[in-house]
Amino acid sequence: MNFKKRAFLFGSLSGIFWGLDYTLAGQVHTLLTMTFLVSMWLTSIHDLGVAATVSIISKSSVKKVKDLKLWQIISICCIPLLGGLAMTMYMLSTRDISTGTAIIISSCYPAVGMIGARIFLKESLTPLKILGFIIVLIGITLTAYSELFDQANSIIGLSFAILAAIFWGLEGVIYKMVLNADVSANTLLFLRKISTIIIFLPFTWIIIDTVSIYVLLLIAAIGVIGYIADLAYMQAFKYSNVTLAMSLNITYIIWGPLFAFMLFDQSISILLLIACAILIFIGNYLIFKSKSVY
Structure with missing residues (x-):
């Protein structure tokens, strides 16, 4: 299987398993009174499950952490800060703008990644790649259209959503930079998840008594699915450029509602969904066919 086909396979798998991961984690969230600290706490426990899975499946990858260069360690430790800030900005944006608007704007992170990859990684921007992403964005817009007018939009909310897209886009560029330096996907994942725990867990310790141990065990178990999703995402970056990896990953927007329908009988x-899926597939296919994808 050549690099482009591997990229398409792993990128698609990352979208599928992210959709499943987010759906299951979302159901766990409904069991709790959600606050910012509780959300950070659950994210830390989820990432603990991912890190534990890496340590069980690939002990050699964990040992390789000590062989990383200082710039690689610093870069990887910045990822949870960017990801955490992105999620925070997204959550804050939904207070001031409609959920649909927040989804659409924050889902522009592949565009930020595309520009960041051009600046920092010298990846080319082709007309086919740009057209493909625009079609993907149209598909995303349709998925969230019904929620576009839930509430009036404000400048503050729009700004938060834009910042979420920027932080998520830069996160992907760092992934690609580190993987280009021949760091294994499992080593990157382990250090990235441990960094999340170290950075976020101390700030959320005060709410430990408010969360049931069974909920924590459940979210940690879901972390196994998160591991599969994140590993596939890393492999997509390894075999392709930033734009394709992110645009394929964003198909979780389709898979999430589908899993919610199949597992929890949520209406869709x-x-x-089929129309949106077709548009997103066509857009990704155009990006896949771009000569700049390797």
Whole structure:
């Protein structure tokens, strides 16, 4: 299997398993009174499950952490800060703008990644790649259209959503930079998840008594699915450029509602979902066909 086909396979798998991971984690969130600290706490426990999975499956990858260069360690430790800030900005944006608007704007992170990759990684921007992403964005817009007018939009909310897209986009560029330096996906994942725990867990320790141990065990178990999703995402970056990896990963927007429908009987519009899926597939196929994808 050549690099482009591997990129398409792993990118698609990352979207599928992210969709499943987010759906299951979302159901756990419904069991709790959600606050910012509780959300950070659950994210830390989820990432603990991912790190534990890496340490069990690939002990050699954990040992390789000590062989990383200082710039690689610093870069990887910056990822949870960017990811955490992105999620925070997204959560704050939904207070002041409609959920649909927040989803659409924050989902522009592949565009930020595309520009960041051009600046920092010298990846080319081709007309086919740009057209493909625009079609993907149209598909995303349709998935969130019904929620676009839930509430009035404000400048503050829009700004938060834009910042979320920027932070998520830069996160992907760092992934690619580190993987280009021949750091294994499992080593990167382990250090990235441990960094999240070290950075976020101390600030959320005060709410430990408010969360049931069974909920924590459940979210940690879901971390196994998160590991599969994140590993596939890393492999997509390894075999392709930033734009394709992110645009394929963003298909979780399709898979999430589908899993919610199949597992929890949540109502969805099948025809709309199919139309969105077709558009997102066409957009990704154009990016896949771009000569700049390797």
